[in-house]
Amino acid sequence: MNIGIAGCAGRMGRMLLRAVLDSAEATLIGGTEREDHAAVGSDLGVLAGAGPVGLAARGDADAVFAAADVVIDFTTPTLVAGHVRLAVAHGTALIVGTTGLRAADEAALDEGARHVPVVQAANMSIGVNLLLGLTRQVAARLDAGYDIEIVEMHHRHKVDAPSGTALALGRAAAEGRGVVLDAVSDRIRDGLTGPRRSGRIGFATLRGGDVVGEHTVIFAGEGERIELTHRATSRLIFARGAVRAALWTDGRPPGRYGMDDVLGLA
Numbered sequence: 049m050n051i052g053i054a055g056c057a058g059r060m061g062r063m064l065l066r067a068v069l070d071s072a073e074a075t076l077i078g079g080t081e082r083e084d085h086a087a088v089g090s091d092l093g094v095l096a097g098a099g100p101v102g103l104a105a106r107g108d109a110d111a112v113f114a115a116a117d118v119v120i121d122f123t124t125p126t127l128v129a130g131h132v133r134l135a136v137a138h139g140t141a142l143i144v145g146t147t148g149l150r151a152a153d154e155a156a157l158d159e160g161a162r163h164v165p166v167v168q169a170a171n172m173s174i175g176v177n178l179l180l181g182l183t184r185q186v187a188a189r190l191d192a193g194y195d196i197e198i199v200e201m202h203h204r205h206k207v208d209a210p211s212g213t214a215l216a217l218g219r220a221a222a223e224g225r226g227v228v229l230d231a232v233s234d235r236i237r238d239g240l241t242g243p244r245r246s247g248r249i250g251f252a253t254l255r256g257g258d259v260v261g262e263h264t265v266i267f268a269g270e271g272e273r274i275e276l277t278h279r280a281t282s283r284l285i286f287a288r289g290a291v292r293a294a295l296w297t298d299g300r301p302p303g304r305y306g307m308d309d310v311l312g313l314a
């Protein structure tokens with residue numbers, strides 16, 4: 049599979065270059081950057097922190113989409129609709145990890161997915177997506193006699209809480225139970241809270257140091273407790289998941305897919 053990377057000089061772009069170069073099944077075919085970015089013309093291998101590979105970052109996205117079987121986009125929402133148009137024009141599959149998509153971007157992805165495979169996920173880590181699937185399955189098999197609590201820890205610089213992934217885990221648990229998260233979530237407990245209410249899904253947030261991201265889903269029953277934990281130690285996990293999604297599109301019909309499709313959890 050010939051893979052192109054959009055935004056190849058970004059934090060994730062460089063990780064993606066490295067993940068493609070590390071993959072035995074993927075061939076790096078090119079990388080795009082903002083036309084006026086200092087990295088345009090730089091060797092993609094050097095951007096990835098490895099040796100030169102003889103391919104330069106380009107300001108011309110059209111050429112990269114034309115050469116690639118699949119393009120991975122971890123950039124910014126304003127670019128996504130244009131990338132969908134290029135993917136459709138060249139019959140290129142598209143992997144979108146960019147977050148903060150607006151309704152119009154989602155509509156563009158839906159439209160593009162009528163013509164080419166489109167995989168989009170706000171968290172492309174294989175482990176987190178497995179954890180989401182497992183959480184849904186366990187919640188579906190346990191009744192409200194098992195209290196669900198979600199604990200997450202991140203580095204001291206994180207500005208939002210609970211994390212988007214913790215909320216996604218809460219939604220997965222709620223889906224498994226057949227309820228809506230907003231109707232059952234306890235996001236904060238402080239002071240005289242009274243006993244825990246049955247059927248609630250609780251969140252606890254820890255912050256400190258340089259923790260990349262840790263999430264635990266607890267199912268606490270009478271006499272036993274199940275805990276599902278994921279610990280991230282490197283952002284490379286998102287890049288590896290995206291490359292796995294890119295390889296998975298080989299021979300797929302057009303359609304809108306998520307990581308649960310890629311991992312066979314759908």
Ligand code: NAD
Nearest residue numbers: 055057058059060081082122123145146147170171172286
């Ligand atoms: P970043 O700002 O470091 O990288 C974005 C890159 O896009 C920059 O290098 C920028 O110059 C480039 N860019 C801007 N305009 C461009 C253009 N016209 N053509 C080509 N490139 C252009 O950001 P980041 O930390 O790498 O994150 C990128 C996105 O990925 C964010 O939305 C972030 O939330 C998301 N993200 C998703 C996951 C996931 O698993 N889905 C994981 C981590 C980050």
